[in-house]
């Protein structure tokens with residue numbers, strides 16, 4: 001069986017799966033043989049590296065809990081006003 005040029009390229013989610021090492025065999029084969037998807041994968045890997053090495057600090061302790069509580073309060077207010 002000879003390999004044929006794919007009718008469609010990999011979806012962005014499949015490219016992310018490849019980067020994360022959880023892609024299936026058909027996606028891996030496609031990326032190995034398709035220069036378009038290989039280029040997309042390389043660009044995505046470079047972008048991920050830029051983001052992870054950008055040095056953006058983590059938020060202070062309790063930030064996510066406070067944000068969640070604020071959102072919950074906002075939703076409760078909206079629901080009370082709707083009644």
Ligand SMILES: [Zn+2]
Nearest residue numbers: 009010034037
């Ligand atoms: Zn492709």
